[in-house]
Amino acid sequence: MSLGRREQFFVVITTFNRADYLADLLDSIAALSPAPDGVIVVNNASTDNTVSVIESATERFAALATPIPVIAHQLAENSGGAGGFSAGVERALAEGAQWMWLMDDDVTCVPGAIGAFGPWMDKYDAIVGRRYDAEGGPFFWQNNFNTFLGFPLPVHGDVFATSNEFATNVGCFEGMLLHTDATRSVGLPDPRFFLNWDDTIYGWQVSLQRPVMYVNEFVLHKARSQRSIDLGIRHLNDSSDLSRFYVMRNRGLVGQYLRVHGRFNRVGFALGTALTAAKELFRLVGVEKTLRGSGRLLAGWRESRAILAATDFEPMPPLEGKN
Template identity: 80%
Template sequence: MSLSRHEQFFLVITTYNRADYLGGLLDSVAALNPAPDGVIVVDNASTDTTAAVIETARAQFPVPLIHHLLAENSGGAGGFSAGVERALAQGAQWIWLMDDDVTCVPGAIGAFAPWMDKYDALVGRRYDAAGEPFYWQNNFSTFLGFPLPVRGDVFATSDEFATNVGCFEGMLLHKDAVAAVGLPDPRFFLTWDDTTYGWLISLDRPVVYVNEFVLHKARAQRQIDLGIRHLNDSSDLGRFYVMRNRGLLGQYLRLHGRFNPVGFALGTALTAAKEVVRLLAVEKSLRGSGRLVAGWRESRQILAATDFKPMPALKKVTIR
């Protein structure tokens, strides 16, 4: 089936027990102009009213709305992996990924359009819950296995900025980019999954951050402005996985010949330090630091494994 470059644009939303936020997001999706060709909501075995919210929205939704229910909570990483796979099976050419606690800017799809003719992996800008620009722009250092913030205005001379990381809160992917590196790796559960995925894509083709605001953060979070980036609050689950998943990240670096033991150890120390700063400066407490230690211990076990295999590339995408 031959498609023009702008056809079969799907949204993949991953949700877990945030029915109220999901309802607001679906309202904003319904108002998108131009509209997508389909929307897939990956429900991570929610126990609240998520199913009812989706059914209510479907009754008057302007495009097909698919409720993809998982048997258990597989985290953001597992949800996006399942959602991308389902989108490809539905015939998606473009897949726009997002969490459940954002809303879409009405003209977002049209804003992406100029870059869809040039690139296969795009990340748009987003506003925080207060309506202020939220910035995260960084480049991934393979020596450290750590994303380093980019100073200054990355759009000072151009409306596009080449990066080598991803962000599943708003990343837009062409099916060719997915086919080249495979589905997002569900083993991450959450944290480091999008950074790793964007880096893997960047080894094969450009990843570009574009000067278009496409999302609003709907869920207010405690945050501080560090001058070179914003730092949000986290959770004990996030603290565990941000350290634990260093093991998975290290394995991917090793597979591509980019793993430096000394640099990676320094990057792990920087990761822990950033989380301690997050605890002290944002959450005003050191409670939860034990989860950092537990995650680090598990990361060492993952990194020591000799049988690690990456997600396989998709040699053929079946469209039905």
């Protein structure tokens, strides 16, 4: 990488029991040109052959014409995507990263992605690139977080019709690129989310201080096929009982963060929670053709109420001044 604003570019991956997908992702990282300055793989206590995949990649990356350090960060227990990214960002900062490209294990990188990011890295501290879906078409992602509802709303139309950049106010840890300045000012991703809403709220907090830019550069391929339904303004993919529980449970954390920033409206937030439940029920019926799993939505909602009622909530602290 060149010096200045573009140096010390690290890829940060969170993985759990998807060794085959992880192997494909690491293969795609080895093919990146220009190459990253380091790769951090947070292993969320996987029980498959993830460790051997990381060890093999470490040896292979060390033998490249331009060696790339691979740092395996092993967690003692599964802390979810939120905990994994929190640990990964913390480790990247400790390793001297200036840029952190965050991604799940079930994507692959477009070979020229880092170069495509380059011009935007000179202008912004928080960038989200575009993704191809598993079939090779553009994956729909264009949202803005509505603070009255505490809910991300899809943006209609082609946001790149007149410009190659679109200012959003949410994050997506499936490909979000963060400069250390943005991360230190907001703090680490909050591991209490475990799964769901963590990147939305993280991006929103960043957007309160500096631009979060969605750019017209395809940088990732989604590798895992999912059942989905096209609603025109967005796609709904299939989900899991674990995800259903946390999408409702974490409404409590979303509400607490809105309170911290003086944006919490009780009536609007209740409506946003109802919209969240309705979306998940529609996902169950429309995509998964069942109502099994609705009980996990109810269980998550009940837990969210206890979180929202807590009077001792503290957000993740900023890291300014910390090395």
